[in-house]
Amino acid sequence: MIRRLGIALVVSLPLFATPPLPAPPPPAAPREVRLPKPVEKTLDNGLRVIVVPKHDIPLVAARLLVKSGAASDPAGRAGVAQLTSAVVTKGTKTRTAEEIARGIEALGATMSASAQWDASSIDVSVMSKHLPRAIELVADVARNATFAKDEFEREQAQTIDVLQVELSEPAAIAEAVASRLIFGGAPYGNRLGGTPASVQSIKRDDLVSFHKRHYRPENAVLVLAGDVKPETAFRMAQSAFGSWKRGAAPAPRAVAKPGEPTRPRVVIIDMPESGQAAVVIGRTGIRRADPAYLPAIVANSVLGGGYSSRLNQEIRIKRGLSYGAGSSFEARAAAGPFTADAQTKHESAPEVAAIIVAELARLSTAGVPESELTPRKAALIGSFAESLESTSGVVNRLSALALYGLPLTEINRYISGVQGVTAEQVRRFAAANLRDAHIVIAGNAKEFEAALRKQFSDVEVISLADLDLASPTLRVRKAKQ
Amino acid sequence: MHALSHRDYDPPMFLARLLLLLLVAASAAAQQIHFKHRVLPNGLAVYSIQDRATPTVAVQVWYRVGSKHDPEGRSGFAHLFEHMMFKSTKNMPSEMLDRLTEDVGGWNNATTLPDATAYFEVVPSNYLQTLLWAEGERMGSLTVDEANFKSERDVVKEEYRYRVEAPPYGKLFLALEEASFVRHPYRRPGVGNIAELDAATIDDVRRFHDTYYRPDNAVLIVAGDFEQQQLDAWIDQYFAPIARPESAVPRVDVAEPPREHERRVTRYGSNVPLPAVALTWLIPAASHQDAVPLNVAATILSFGESSRLQERLVRGEIAAEVFADSDAREDLGLFGIVAIMASGHETAEAEKVIRAELAALAEKPVPAAELEKAKNLMITNALRERETSNGKAFALGEAIVLEHDPNAVNEELAAVQAVTPADIQRVVRQYLIEGKAAVIEYADESQRGAQ
Numbered sequence: 001m002i003r004r005l006g007i008a009l010v011v012s013l014p015l016f017a018t019p020p021l022p023a024p025p026p027p028a029a030p031r032e033v034r035l036p037k038p039v040e041k042t043l044d045n046g047l048r049v050i051v052v053p054k055h056d057i058p059l060v061a062a063r064l065l066v067k068s069g070a071a072s073d074p075a076g077r078a079g080v081a082q083l084t085s086a087v088v089t090k091g092t093k094t095r096t097a098e099e100i101a102r103g104i105e106a107l108g109a110t111m112s113a114s115a116q117w118d119a120s121s122i123d124v125s126v127m128s129k130h131l132p133r134a135i136e137l138v139a140d141v142a143r144n145a146t147f148a149k150d151e152f153e154r155e156q157a158q159t160i161d162v163l164q165v166e167l168s169e170p171a172a173i174a175e176a177v178a179s180r181l182i183f184g185g186a187p188y189g190n191r192l193g194g195t196p197a198s199v200q201s202i203k204r205d206d207l208v209s210f211h212k213r214h215y216r217p218e219n220a221v222l223v224l225a226g227d228v229k230p231e232t233a234f235r236m237a238q239s240a241f242g243s244w245k246r247g248a249a250p251a252p253r254a255v256a257k258p259g260e261p262t263r264p265r266v267v268i269i270d271m272p273e274s275g276q277a278a279v280v281i282g283r284t285g286i287r288r289a290d291p292a293y294l295p296a297i298v299a300n301s302v303l304g305g306g307y308s309s310r311l312n313q314e315i316r317i318k319r320g321l322s323y324g325a326g327s328s329f330e331a332r333a334a335a336g337p338f339t340a341d342a343q344t345k346h347e348s349a350p351e352v353a354a355i356i357v358a359e360l361a362r363l364s365t366a367g368v369p370e371s372e373l374t375p376r377k378a379a380l381i382g383s384f385a386e387s388l389e390s391t392s393g394v395v396n397r398l399s400a401l402a403l404y405g406l407p408l409t410e411i412n413r414y415i416s417g418v419q420g421v422t423a424e425q426v427r428r429f430a431a432a433n434l435r436d437a438h439i440v441i442a443g444n445a446k447e448f449e450a451a452l453r454k455q456f457s458d459v460e461v462i463s464l465a466d467l468d469l470a471s472p473t474l475r476v477r478k479a480k481q
Numbered sequence: 482m483h484a485l486s487h488r489d490y491d492p493p494m495f496l497a498r499l500l501l502l503l504l505v506a507a508s509a510a511a512q513q514i515h516f517k518h519r520v521l522p523n524g525l526a527v528y529s530i531q532d533r534a535t536p537t538v539a540v541q542v543w544y545r546v547g548s549k550h551d552p553e554g555r556s557g558f559a560h561l562f563e564h565m566m567f568k569s570t571k572n573m574p575s576e577m578l579d580r581l582t583e584d585v586g587g588w589n590n591a592t593t594l595p596d597a598t599a600y601f602e603v604v605p606s607n608y609l610q611t612l613l614w615a616e617g618e619r620m621g622s623l624t625v626d627e628a629n630f631k632s633e634r635d636v637v638k639e640e641y642r643y644r645v646e647a648p649p650y651g652k653l654f655l656a657l658e659e660a661s662f663v664r665h666p667y668r669r670p671g672v673g674n675i676a677e678l679d680a681a682t683i684d685d686v687r688r689f690h691d692t693y694y695r696p697d698n699a700v701l702i703v704a705g706d707f708e709q710q711q712l713d714a715w716i717d718q719y720f721a722p723i724a725r726p727e728s729a730v731p732r733v734d735v736a737e738p739p740r741e742h743e744r745r746v747t748r749y750g751s752n753v754p755l756p757a758v759a760l761t762w763l764i765p766a767a768s769h770q771d772a773v774p775l776n777v778a779a780t781i782l783s784f785g786e787s788s789r790l791q792e793r794l795v796r797g798e799i800a801a802e803v804f805a806d807s808d809a810r811e812d813l814g815l816f817g818i819v820a821i822m823a824s825g826h827e828t829a830e831a832e833k834v835i836r837a838e839l840a841a842l843a844e845k846p847v848p849a850a851e852l853e854k855a856k857n858l859m860i861t862n863a864l865r866e867r868e869t870s871n872g873k874a875f876a877l878g879e880a881i882v883l884e885h886d887p888n889a890v891n892e893e894l895a896a897v898q899a900v901t902p903a904d905i906q907r908v909v910r911q912y913l914i915e916g917k918a919a920v921i922e923y924a925d926e927s928q929r930g931a932q
Contacts, residue, residue, distance in 0.1 A: 024573070024581065024614050028607040031536035031706065056534065057512060059864045097796070101787035106850065108857025110785060127861055154798055161801040161824050164754040168649045273751040273926075275646025276639075307588075308579045317576060320635025323643045343643055375584030382586020386603070389535065390868045 033385045033415065036394050038408045039230040046218030047241050050402060051233040052225040052394050058128045060226030061391035062135065064142050065399045066120040067221070068214035071187045071333065076470075077202050078187075079194020081115035083152075083159060084207045088122070088215075089113050090151040092144035097151055100137060109134050111141070117192060118333040119403050120214070125392060128227035132236055139240035142215055152204045160196045167195070170278035170442035171343055173269050176469050178282040181265055181438040182337050185472055195469050216247040221402045225394035264436045266456045267474070270445035270463040277349040277443025278341065281356050283436060285338035288331040288404040294417045295425040296329050296433070301376040302368050302426065303327050303359060303434075304340050308379070310363070311340060314355050321348050325356070333404065338433065346447035350455055353439055360437065363430040367423040377418050384414055512867045513891045514877055517709070523725040524697025527716055528887065530704035530873050537587070538705035539871040540612045541601040542620065543878045545700075546693035547594045548671030549733050549812070555681055557673015560593040561637050562689050566600065567591075568629045571622035573615060575629055578602070581611055595667050596811035597882040603871050606706035610715050613703075617719035620699060623690050630683045641672050649753050650821065653923040656748040660919050661761040661815055665737040696723050698730045700881050705870035737763065737813055740917035753925035755801060757821045758828035760835060762916045764807065764814040767883040772809040773896045774904040775816060775912065779807040780855040781847060781905070782818070782838065787854075789838050790818070798823055799830050811883050816913060828922050843910040846902035856897055863894070 036052040043049065070081040089111060090097040104111045109126035111134075122142055126134040166172045176191050183189030190198070222241065224233050264283070286296050297305070304311035304327025315325035322342040330336035340360070344352045368376075387393035401410050441448065445461055453459050468476040516530045551558045568575045582589040587604030600619070604612055645651035655670045662668035701720065703712060740763060765771050783790045783805040794800040800820040808815045820831040847855075866872040880890040 024577075025610045027585070027605075027611060028609075030605055030607045033536055057864055057868050059861070059868065098787060098792065101785065102854070105785040105787050105858060106854045108854070108859075108861040110858075125861065125865060127857070127864065130857075154796065157798065158795070158801055158823065161755060164824070165649055165801070165821070168752045168754045169647055171647070271752075275648075275651070275751070276642040278647075306583060308576070308583050316636055316639075318632070320632040321639065323636060323640040343647060344639060345642060375580070378586040379583050382583075382588070382605070385536070385586065385605075386588075389537070390865075392865075 034388070035412055036225070036388060036398070038398055038411075040408070041234050043217065043238060043242060045242070045244055045246050047237065047244065048221045048402065049234055049237045050221065050223045050398055050408065051228065051230040052398065053227075053229060054225055054391060054394065055227050057391075058227045059125065059391055060128050060131050060224060060228050061125045061395045062123070062131070062138065062222070062224045063395050063399055064122045064138055065221045065223060065403060066142070066215050067118065067219050067403055069115045069117050069119045070190070070192045071117050072210070072214065073187060073190070073194075074206060076198070077194075077206055078190035078198040078470075079159070080202055080206045080210050081120055082193040083155060083199065083202055084210045085113040085115045085120050086155045086159060087147050087152055087207055088145040088211065089141050090155065091146050091148050092140045093146060094144070095140060100141060104134065104137050107134055111137065113141070115192065117188065117330075117336070119399075121399070123395075131228060135236050135240045139244070142220070143241075143244050145211060147204055147207045147211065149204055152207060156199060156202065159193070159199050163193065163196050163199065170271055170274040170276060171280075171341070173271065173464070173467070174278040174280040174341070174440045174442040175339070177267060177269055177442070177467070177474060178280040178339060178438055178440045179337060180469060180474060181262065181267065181440065182282050182284055184262065188332070188334070188336060191469065198470060213247075217241060217244045218246050221399065223395050223399050223402065225398070226391040264438050266439045266452070266459045267441075268445050268449060268452065268459060268461045269440070269442040269467055270461055271442050272444045272446065274443055276343045277346045277441055277448065278343050279349055279352045279356065280339055280341045280440045281353065281360070281437045282337050282339035282440075283434075283438060284335050285329045285433065286331050287333060287335045288400075289406070290331065290335075292429050293331060295421050295429040296331065297380060298373075298377060298418060298421040299363060299426045299429050299434075300327055300329050301380045302372065303363055303430075305376075306379050306383075308375070310359050311342070311356060314359060315342050315344075315352055321352055325352070338437070340437075346444045347451075349441045349443055349448045350451040353441060353452070354455055357437075357439070360430070360434045364427065364434055365431070367427050370423065373423055373426070377421070380418050381415050512864055514867065514873050516877060516887065518887065521696065521717070521721050523721065523723055524695075525720050525723070526700045526881070527720075528700065528702045528877060528881070529707070529709065529712055530702070530870070530877065531707060531709060532705055532870060535705050535870060536606055537603055537870060538606040538609045538612075538703060538707055539601060539603045539869075539874045540609070540616060541599060541702040541704075541871075541874045541878055542616050543597050543599045543700040543702070543882050544694055545597050545698050545730070545882060547596040547598055548669065549595050549666040550693065550731070551666065551669060551671075551673075552685070554677060555685065556669045556677050557637065557641070557671065558681055558685065558689065559598060560671055560673065561634060561678060561681060562686060563591050563593045563598050564633045564637055565625055565630065565686055566619055566623060568633065569624045569626070570618040571624060573618050578615055581608065581615055593671055595671060599875070599878055601871060601875070603705075609703070609707055609712070613715045613719050616701070617723065620694060620696065620720070621723040623694070625683055625686050627683060630686060634678055634681065637673070638675055638678055641675060641678070644672060649750065650757060650923070652748065652750040653757055653759065653819070653921065656746070656923065657759045657761060657817060657819075657921050660744065660746045660921050661763070661817075662737055665735050665812065666733060667737075667810065667812070667815070691726070692728075692731065695726050695730070696720065697725045700878065702874045702878055704874040733812065739763065740919070743917045744919040745922070746920070747922045747924070749924055749926045749929050751926050753923065755822050755824060756828050756925070756928070757819065757923040758831055759817055759819045759921040759923070760832065761815050761817045761919045761921070762913050764809060764816045764912050764916075766811060766813050767809040768885055769809070771908050771912070772807070772814065773893065774900045774908045775807040775809065775814075777852070777855050777859070777897060777900045778842065778905050778909055779805040779816070780858055781842065781851065784855070784858055789842070790835065793834050793838060794820060794831060797834070799826050799834060803831070809883070832920065839909060839913050843906055843914050847905050849902075852900070852902060852905070856900070859897055860894065
C-alpha cells in the first residue's frame, strides 16, 4: 500500500479542486530472494572454513577472521589491535612488506587488514583464477608476520597523523566523547583505533604479544564467497593453513565488560573553528546474542535506519536541518552502544538534539502503526537481500554469524524473523533501551550554549584544548598553580 | 572531480572517487555487458541489460546536464535542482519515490556530476512498472512549491557544510578545481556556495527543468530482471507521450586554453591538521584515445601499496596519504595528484618526489610485470562494479554520457590490455611533463602570513 506522508506536506495543487491522484501502477507478484548456501569444514587445527559458491562473476572475496579485536587491547594502550592489523601485512619471515604488496597487487587484488571491536580481519578480493596464490599470501601474513621494528615505527607514526586528521572533525570528537560517557573506563569506551596519545604509548612488543595470543587457527575462521567450488576451497585452505599450529595454552577470551548504566550527561565540546556542529546522543545498547536482537533492528529501522526513518524525516526532510540524521545499534560480543546523530549548523544544534530526544521518547510510548512498520521492515529486508548480491556482502554476513557463535542457518531465518516482529515488541524494546541517553554536541559553543542551557539543566562545557579522551573526567589534568 | 550524491552520508571519499574513475576505463573481457538499444521518437535514448537470475531491477535516468551548466551567479544550482527532483510531480506527492523504493525494500539515490545528473534506484523486480511510471512523472511533470524549495535548499546548504566546511580538506578540493581551469565552467564548484544558493529562486527551478529535463536530453537504462517485450511496452506507455520541446538544448561550448605557464596558489582552511599539496594538469576528454593510458598511468602511480607514489611518499614517511586521479570528463579532463603531508614534513618535499616520479615514468619504460599489475587491478575493480545490476547500468551510463559511445563500456578492457610501456611514456611526457602544472598548496589558517 502506498501511504501518503503526514502533516507537513504542502502539495502544489489546491486540495479543494483535486480529485484523488491516479494511483501508480501496482506491483506484480514478488520474486524469491536467493539465499546463499554455505558449506563448511573445520581443519584438524581448529580453523573453521566456510565457503559460499557463487559463479556469476569470476571473482572471489575471502576473509580470514581472527575472533579477537580492540576489546582485547591492553589497558591504557587503545589501538593495539588496529595497529597489529596495520603491521601484520608489512613483512613475514620470508617476504618483505614490498614483496607482499607487490605479490598481492600483481594478481590485481588488494589485501586489507583491519580490526573491529571483537575481531581482526585480513580481506582479499581477487579474480578467481588467482585465488590460490592470494590465499597463500593471506596465510603467510596471518601466520608468519614479523612486526619488524622499522615497519612498526613507520606505521605508528602514520597512524598518529591519520588520527590527528580524523580528530579535527566534530563528528569524530562527539562520537569519541559519547563512547567514553557510555562505557566509562571499559574497553568499549575507547576509540577503536585509539588516540594519538594512546598510540604513542604502544610498543612493538604489544603487537607481537597480541599476534601470538590471538592469531591462531582455533581462534579463526576463513570465509570465502564467489567463483570457487567448496572442495577446491577446502583443499586450498588445507594447503595454506593446515600446518598452522594451535596455541599452546587456550586462547584468552576477551570478556568485554559492558558499561554500567550511568547518569545521563549533557556535554558540549567547544570547537570554535569547526565548520559544523555534530550532535551525538547515545547509551548502552545490546549484545549480538540478545534475544531482542530482531526487535532492536526493527526499532532502529523505524527510528533512524535509512532515509525515510523518523529521525531523517523530522530533521532533514521536514526541517532541512541536516544532510542526514540516523541511528544505529552496534550489537557486539558484549552490549555495544546505541547512538543517534546528525550534523547541523551550530545554531541549530539544540533544536536537533531536542528532536532526537523527542523521537526516542515517542518510540518508547506510542506503538508504531502497521502502515509504517511494514515499509520499515521492507527496507531492512531489502538491504539484507541486496547485501547478498555481492561476494563481499555474503562474506560480511557469514563472518558476523561465525564471530558471534550463531548458526549459519540464521541467514535463512532473517526475513521471516524481521517480518514477525510486532509493534508492541518494538515499543517495549524502545522503552527498555532508549531512555536516559547522554547528549554530546561538538561545535562552536558560542552559537548554541545559551539555547542548550534553556533545554537542559546541568550542561558541561569542555574546550577542545582541555579535552582528554582517555581521562574519566574527559578533562586534561591541569598542573597545580 | 566532484560527484555529489543525494543520499550519500559518507564523508568525501577521495579514494572512492578514484576507484569510480578507474572503473570508467576498465571493462572486463570476461564480463561483457550485453545491452539492447533504441531511441524513441521524442529523442529519449533507451538501453536495457537483462539478467533474469537476479530478483531485482535497477532503473537509471541520466540527464545530460551537470554542474558545468550552472547559470552565472548560481553555482550549485544543478545539484540543488537534483534535490528538487525528489519532490512532487503532477501525480506524486513529495517523497513518493521513497515510498516506491525504500518502503518496498529498495533504495534510490542521485548524483550530480560536472557533465550530467544521474537518478538511479533499485527495487524488487515486481515493482519495475511502478518505477518506470515514477521516472516518467519526474521527467514530464515535476512541480515545485515554495515550502519544499526552501526546505531542500536548507538541506543543500547543510550538505555544503558537511562536505566542504566540516572535513579538514573539503576546501582543498574546491580550490583545486578553481585553480585548474581559467575559462571552462568545470572551475566552478558543483556544490555551490551559501550566498549563491541563497540567491536561487523557485522560477529558476522551473526554468531549469524546462530547459534541460526533456526526453531528447536523457538516457534511460534498465538493468536486471525484466521481460523484454513487457519492458518495451511500459517504456512506450510512460515515456513516449512526453513531448520534445522545440528549442535546442543549450550546450556548454567553452574552450579551455592550454596553459602557458605553471601556476601556483596557496589556500587556507580552518582545522587543517597537516598541510597538503595538489598538482593538476589538463588532459583530453574521456572519448580521446589517450584517456585510457592516462588512467593506467594513474594506477601505476598510486593504486595499491606497491605503487610508485605510495612507496616513495607514504612508506617513505613524507606523506600520510597520496593519490593520483585521471579524471577524463566529457569536454576535457584533469589529471591530479594530491598529497597530505606527514607531520614534520613540508609540501615542497612531496612536490619534489612527485615530479621526480613523473620524470622517471616518462624516461624509462614501465617494466612488464608492473604494467600487468596495473591492468589486473583495473580489471578486478571492473568485475566488482559489475557484480550488481546497478553497477552495470552505471558503467554503461558513464560510457554514454562521457564518451558518447555505449560500446566503450565493453571496448575499454581491450583498450586497457593494449596499453604499452611506450604509450605510458608518451602520455606522461606530453601531458604531465610538457603540460604546465597548477600547484595548489593548502594549510591551516594559522599559517597565513608565516613563511
